Amino acid sequence: MSSEVTLKHIAEALGVSAMTVSRALNDRDNVDKETKKRIRNKAQSMGYTPNRVAKSLVSRKTHTIGVVIPEITHAFFPEVVRGIEEVAYKSDYQLFLTNANEQFEREKEAIETLRAQRVDGILVSSSLTREDYAFYESIIEGGAKVVFFDRCIEDIGASCVSVNDRESSQKITEHLILEHQYSKIAHLSGPQKVSIGRERLQGFLDAMNAQDIPINEDWIVQAGFREDTGYEAMWSLLQNNAGNLPQAVVAVNDPTAIGAIDAIRDFGLSIPEDIAIVGFTDDIRSPLLDPPLTTIHQSAYEIGEEAAKKLIQTIEEEDTEIEKIEVPTTLQIRSSCGCSYD
Amino acid sequence: MSSEVTLKHIAEALGVSAMTVSRALNDRDNVDKETKKRIRNKAQSMGYTPNRVAKSLVSRKTHTIGVVIPEITHAFFPEVVRGIEEVAYKSDYQLFLTNANEQFEREKEAIETLRAQRVDGILVSSSLTREDYAFYESIIEGGAKVVFFDRCIEDIGASCVSVNDRESSQKITEHLILEHQYSKIAHLSGPQKVSIGRERLQGFLDAMNAQDIPINEDWIVQAGFREDTGYEAMWSLLQNNAGNLPQAVVAVNDPTAIGAIDAIRDFGLSIPEDIAIVGFTDDIRSPLLDPPLTTIHQSAYEIGEEAAKKLIQTIEEEDTEIEKIEVPTTLQIRSSCGCSYD
DNA sequence: ACTGAATATGTTATCGTTAACATATAAGAT
DNA sequence: ATCTTATATGTTAACGATAACATATTCAGT
Numbered sequence: 078m079s080s081e082v083t084l085k086h087i088a089e090a091l092g093v094s095a096m097t098v099s100r101a102l103n104d105r106d107n108v109d110k111e112t113k114k115r116i117r118n119k120a121q122s123m124g125y126t127p128n129r130v131a132k133s134l135v136s137r138k139t140h141t142i143g144v145v146i147p148e149i150t151h152a153f154f155p156e157v158v159r160g161i162e163e164v165a166y167k168s169d170y171q172l173f174l175t176n177a178n179e180q181f182e183r184e185k186e187a188i189e190t191l192r193a194q195r196v197d198g199i200l201v202s203s204s205l206t207r208e209d210y211a212f213y214e215s216i217i218e219g220g221a222k223v224v225f226f227d228r229c230i231e232d233i234g235a236s237c238v239s240v241n242d243r244e245s246s247q248k249i250t251e252h253l254i255l256e257h258q259y260s261k262i263a264h265l266s267g268p269q270k271v272s273i274g275r276e277r278l279q280g281f282l283d284a285m286n287a288q289d290i291p292i293n294e295d296w297i298v299q300a301g302f303r304e305d306t307g308y309e310a311m312w313s314l315l316q317n318n319a320g321n322l323p324q325a326v327v328a329v330n331d332p333t334a335i336g337a338i339d340a341i342r343d344f345g346l347s348i349p350e351d352i353a354i355v356g357f358t359d360d361i362r363s364p365l366l367d368p369p370l371t372t373i374h375q376s377a378y379e380i381g382e383e384a385a386k387k388l389i390q391t392i393e394e395e396d397t398e399i400e401k402i403e404v405p406t407t408l409q410i411r412s413s414c415g416c417s418y419d
Numbered sequence: 420m421s422s423e424v425t426l427k428h429i430a431e432a433l434g435v436s437a438m439t440v441s442r443a444l445n446d447r448d449n450v451d452k453e454t455k456k457r458i459r460n461k462a463q464s465m466g467y468t469p470n471r472v473a474k475s476l477v478s479r480k481t482h483t484i485g486v487v488i489p490e491i492t493h494a495f496f497p498e499v500v501r502g503i504e505e506v507a508y509k510s511d512y513q514l515f516l517t518n519a520n521e522q523f524e525r526e527k528e529a530i531e532t533l534r535a536q537r538v539d540g541i542l543v544s545s546s547l548t549r550e551d552y553a554f555y556e557s558i559i560e561g562g563a564k565v566v567f568f569d570r571c572i573e574d575i576g577a578s579c580v581s582v583n584d585r586e587s588s589q590k591i592t593e594h595l596i597l598e599h600q601y602s603k604i605a606h607l608s609g610p611q612k613v614s615i616g617r618e619r620l621q622g623f624l625d626a627m628n629a630q631d632i633p634i635n636e637d638w639i640v641q642a643g644f645r646e647d648t649g650y651e652a653m654w655s656l657l658q659n660n661a662g663n664l665p666q667a668v669v670a671v672n673d674p675t676a677i678g679a680i681d682a683i684r685d686f687g688l689s690i691p692e693d694i695a696i697v698g699f700t701d702d703i704r705s706p707l708l709d710p711p712l713t714t715i716h717q718s719a720y721e722i723g724e725e726a727a728k729k730l731i732q733t734i735e736e737e738d739t740e741i742e743k744i745e746v747p748t749t750l751q752i753r754s755s756c757g758c759s760y761d
Numbered sequence: 762a763c764t765g766a767a768t769a770t771g772t773t774a775t776c777g778t779t780a781a782c783a784t785a786t787a788a789g790a791t
Numbered sequence: 792a793t794c795t796t797a798t799a800t801g802t803t804a805a806c807g808a809t810a811a812c813a814t815a816t817t818c819a820g821t
Contacts, residue, residue: 081562083777094801099779109799124561129535130475131777134806139472141536144516149504152703155497162491162518166525171532173483174516176504183508190513193471194483219466220423361494365707425807436771441809451769473807476776 082125091119102127133195142388143173143191145184147204147228148302151332152361153377154202157226160381161200168389170197179204179302185212198222198392200384203230205270222391226384229272234399236391238384240375241403242273246280246327247287248408249355249373253325254288257415259353263296263323265310265333277329277357296323300333307336315344322346325353325414331360331372338366338413349415359409369411369418379404424467433461444469475537484730485515485533487526489546489570493674494703495719496544499568502723503542510731512539521546527554540564540730545572564733568726571614573743578733580726580744582717584615587748588622589629591697591715592669594750596630599695599757601667605638607652607679609671619671619699638665642675649678657686664688667695667756673702673714680708680755691757701751711753711760721746 084102088095093112100108101116102125108116133139142165146154158174165172173196177184184204191199201223203213210233217223217234229237253259264281267274278297285292295318300310307328315322328334334356341352348354348368356363359374383402391397412418426444430437435454442450443458444467450458475481484507488496500516507514515538519526523546533541543565547555552575559565559576571579595601606623609616620639627634637660642652649670657664670676676698683694690696690710698705701716725744733739754760 084779085777095777096779096802097800099777100800103779107798107800112799126531126535128537128777130472130481130537131806132779133472134476134777134808135779137806141515149497149501150494152492152494155491155494158516159491159518162516171536172516174486174500174504174514176501189468193468194513195470195472215466362704362707365704367707426809427807437807438772438809439770441807442770445809449768449770454769470807473776474809476778476807477809479776 082120082123083128084125087116087119087123087125090123091115137195139195139197140169141171141173141194141196142385143175143188143194143196143199145175145177145187145191145199145201145203147177147179147184147202149176153227153358156377157202157381157384160378160383161385162381164382164385164389170389177204181205181209188212188216192216192221198224198388200388201225202227203271204228205230222388224384224388224391226380227273229401231272231401236387236397236400236402237272238380238387238402238404239273240373240380240406242276243280243283245373245375245406245408246277246357247284248280248406249357249371250281250284250327251288252371252408252410253327253353253355253414254284254290257325257353259325260290261293261296261322261324262290263293263298263314263326265298265300265307265314265326265328265337267302267329267333268299274329281327293323300329300337302330302333304332304336307333308340309336311337311340312344315340315346323352325349326355328354328356331356331358331363331370334370334372334413335360335362335366338370349413353415354413356413363409364411366413368413371411371414371416371418372409374407374409376404376406424462424465425470426467429458429462429465429467432465433457479537481537481539482511483513483515483536483538484727485517485530485536485538485541487517487519487529487533487541487543487545489519489521489526489544491518495569495700498719499544499723499726502720502725503727504723505720506724506727506731512731519546523547523551530554530558534558534563540566540734542726542730543567544569546570547572564730566726566730566733568722569615571743573614576741578729578739578742578744580722580729580746581615582715582722582748583745584618585622585625587715587717587750588619588669588699589626590622590748590750591699591713592623592626593630594713594752595667595669595695595697595756596626596632599667601695602632603635603638603664603666604632605635605640605656605665605668607640607642607649607656607668607670607675609644609675610641616671623669635665642671642679644672644674646674646678649675650682651678653679653682654686657682657688665694667691668697670696670698673698673700673705673712676712676714676755677702677704677708680712691755695757696755698755705751706753708755710755713753713756713758713760714751716749716751718746718748 084095084098088098098116101113175187181204214233223235225237227239266278298310298314300307356370356372359372363370410416426437426440430440440458443455517529526546556575565577567579569581608620640652640656642648698712698714701714705712752758
């Protein structure tokens with residue numbers, strides 16, 4: 078990519094100094110109107126494009142934001158990215174997108190690279206599953222501007238945008254208890270190192286406790302976030318509890334629920350008659366499933382918007398407060414929970 | 420983002436020159452082993468991150484690729500991006516992602532910005548209509564490395580990666596004719612300004628002509644690319660041809676087909692008994708539809724991979740050939756065409 | 762012991778832009 | 792006519808890394 082035309086070239090062509098050209102093109106006022114016009118015309122005709130690399134070297138700002146997502150195929154993250162994109166575009170920031178593919182090693186590398194690129198800030202939805210905050214602690218300590226979204230790492234000095242996972246999880250669990258009188262409820266939980274894994278489990282427990290329902294530890298199984306891990310977790314739950322099956326399952330997210338649905342079917346049971354199930358996320362496929370999946374609808378776009386706004390604020394203003402921003406959810410009732418829906 | 424530690428800092432801390440530090444960290448061989456070790460340890464302990472901005476200024480390479488997509492919500496593009504990401508990651512390139520939101524003005528701006536960022540190359544799926552080459556011609560003329568994907572602009576000196584739309588469209592139409600003996604076939608076409616709209620219509624016509632089936636102009640209706648436009652187009656087709664309905668419909672893409680299915684149902688007809696329908700794209704929802712949609716499966720991931728490979732090759736090697744790369748499609752038979760499928 | 766090569770290090774200039782300071786010219790005030 | 796002040800422009804250095812060239816030091820070969 079070689080635009081090649083530099084300030085110097087323009088300066089030489091017009092017999093002025095590079096500085097004057099710089100001033101003219103940046104529309105400073107202490108440049109003669111005539112000269113300014115001449116310079117700008119020349120710049121135009123020579124096809125000048127300012128070199129942001131050089132500019133960044135001087136200003137120590139790149140006007141770029143790094144985005145690290147753990148996954149790009151399922152609809153949620155692209156939608157978040159769209160929200161980020163929109164806000165970034167309006168504030169004239171460019172986006173560096175990196176997909177960590179659910180591997181923390183890649184996430185780390187991505188962030189190293191982004192820092193080497195001197196992005197002004199980073200938006201992360203972490204794939205971290207181990208107890209290893211050290212990496213984030215050190216980069217935040219080192220002055221990096223970071224805002225987490227959806228999958229947050231808390232109490233390490235960074236803001237975070239997500240839905241109120243705990244409350245939403247409680248809400249959907251209570252729907253099962255109060256509307257359908259289920260009391261034997263299982264939970265396919267996410268990794269406990271990831272905030273949404275913990276929060277959603279907590280919400281589930283809150284609902285059970287609030288309704289005085291005893292909790293069966295055997296029915297709380299660690300599933301990942303994906304379809305295949307959901308299938309496996311559900312399958313082992315069914316196997317290990319053959320004599321005492323739950324009436325309903327709360328899955329940590331929709332892909333997990335989708336996998337679980339297959340497992341339940343393969344086990345020879347029907348949904349929601351034998352086992353009801355609910356998810357979380359409202360995946361684009363969820364209304365089309367058989368039966369359509371009852372889930373928590375979260376506005377991915379809005380999460381993206383809020384995260385980008387907060388990050389840009391953190392970049393541009395001194396001493397911005399560290400916040401935990403919650404984007405509201407809605408309960409999306411369909412029929413996998415036992416409700417009728419069309 | 421301030422890593423702050425520079426070569427100079429390390430140099431001062433150790434009483435050597437910055438150049439020696441640079442050499443040591445880049446693992447050049449003419450540096451004393453002991454010194455190298457000392458320098459590397461120090462760099463590590465001081466938390467040094469090389470500044471790519473400065474590096475780029477010297478090398479005139481940024482090791483970044485700009486990606487411009489017209490849309491990010493539709494599952495297709497995120498999947499393409501994943502393919503690009505994977506190849507870029509392996510070759511150690513970073514991605515600048517921009518979403519033009521189907522607006523050519525934004526696409527242009529995005530590209531200007533990417534060039535100012537001095538990306539090494541750009542991957543574009545254009546929202547541009549055919550009439551307006553000039554912009555791309557001039558930047559390609561100016562030495563920009565560009566590879567188009569999916570929505571291509573041809574014959575302007577850039578490579579292009581896409582699916583063989585025309586042939587694939589013919590293939591799926593012929594499936595309706597040869598396997599199901601339909602002869603009364605309608606086409607919900609895409610906008611004729613967009614290459615895939617034109618190509619797919621052509622493929623449809625090719626199939627009809629090859630099998631000597633007369634074409635009924637009333638059954639060729641312009642639909643957009645979206646669900647809502649698909650619904651409208653199908654609805655008006657049904658209304659306007661109430662006395663003489665087609666037996667089957669070829670839709671320009673899956674969202675259009677999804678809209679059309681609703682329209683057919685709302686009109687009181689059943690699928691595929693009264694009217695069969697096929698799509699193009701293989702949307703993530705298509706196997707879940709009722710009935711599951713027969714369509715053309717295009718490997719978005721592979722399109723991304725090929726495009727990224729070609730671009731990196733164009734960047735790194737002199738005089739790479741300009742190619743039109745076609746990624747094969749497969750006919751994804753389900754039951755909306757009248758086949759049985761489970 | 763002396764030359765030539767190899768090894769290890771330092772110095773200077775450069776990439777393109779801009780901040781900070783310096784200078785020249787014109788216009789206004791006394 | 793001289794001194795300010797404002798306006799317009801130029802010069803230098805810096806951002807951080809590195810290529811190109813320069814200089815020490817060591818060591819083998821004769």
